[in-house]
Amino acid sequence: MPNKLKDLSGKEIVKFLEQNGFSVYKIRGSHCKMRRVILDRNQTLIIPMHTSVAKGTLHDIYNQVSEYIPELEIKSFFFT
Numbered sequence: 001m002p003n004k005l006k007d008l009s010g011k012e013i014v015k016f017l018e019q020n021g022f023s024v025y026k027i028r029g030s031h032c033k034m035r036r037v038i039l040d041r042n043q044t045l046i047i048p049m050h051t052s053v054a055k056g057t058l059h060d061i062y063n064q065v066s067e068y069i070p071e072l073e074i075k076s077f078f079f080t
Contacts, residue, residue, distance in 0.1 A: 003079035005058050010049035013061065016077050017045065020069050036068075043068045 010032065014024065017034050022045065025035040032047045045064055048057060062078045 003075075005055050005062075005078060006080055008053055008058060008078070009051050010047050010053060013047050013053065014049070017047070017065070020073070 010030075014032055014034065018024075021038075022034040022036045022043070024032055025044070026033040027049075030049050032049050034045045034047060036043050045061070045068075047061065053061070058078065062074065065074055065078075
């Protein structure tokens with residue numbers, strides 16, 4: 001049986017990303033822009049600050065995060 005995405009809030013995702021070197025860059029409305037600089041390269045992610053992030057949005061965030069953080073570290077956070 002394939003793994004299912006967890007039901008995560010925007011705050012939980014932001015907290016996880018802060019533990020992995022990202023910091024809040026800007027908040028506008030209900031979205032949070034997070035950024036980290038590694039080897040003179042900006043890595044930017046935009047996270048919706050909703051109480052429950054939609055599954056499709058969560059999957060897109062997972063794909064974006066997997067570009068910057070090794071998949072082994074993030075898979076257990078996003079999937080059951």
